[in-house]
Amino acid sequence: MASLLLQIRDRFDRLGMILSGLCLVHCVAGLVIVAGLGLGGTFLLDPMIHRVGLLLAVLVAGAAIGLGALRHRRRSPLVVAIAGLLFMTGALVVDHGFEEAVLTVIGVSLVAIGHLLNLRAA
Template sequence: MTRTIRLPWTLPLDRLAIGLSGLCVVHCIGTSVALALMSAAGGLLNPLIHEVGLTLAISLGAIALGKGALEHGYMAPAVVGSLGLGMMAGALHLPHDGSGGSEAVWTVIGVGILAFGHDLNYRATH
């Protein structure tokens, strides 16, 4: 039988990461709507916002999903979350001009997959 290690501070990190994923989706959709309504969205398109967000997502993902894997022994949540992070990182290299919208679409897909990984992690812990 597998020994279970309980790390109580991991659980809020998954919830925080899912909340951060939701904020990312709101940002992506909000930027697309703003671009449709205005010719320039100002600070919403600043690449630094995307870089800081990705860095925060990678940090939370590594801590929460890594500790979850140690706690419950399942790698699937970490693998799913890593796929989402990879898609988000790849989307960061697409044009941010809003002309094609592919950057926002791939980011939202990656965020959804990452949030699903955190949800799997949370469920495996319970």
């Protein structure tokens, strides 16, 4: 049973890192496409995408890193991931644009690092 939980947690950590990478690409590409070409602003900058992304990040990080913290008793993955989620939340309350992109990039990077630390702690 413990082996199965470890496999599930590992998969969630990997999923979290993939989602963080996709979010990073979406954020940077969205800024370039919208600012540089003036295309896709309605879809790419839709606040609902960011809200759903944050919800997914909280669920995946909570499952993977929360289970990991209970198992290996290391706080650093949890602290780093929570800091990242706070940056991502901050990105929801600022206007679309450079500030939002910076907060999001910092946030998803920290969440991805939290997942990586969690994998290494196992």
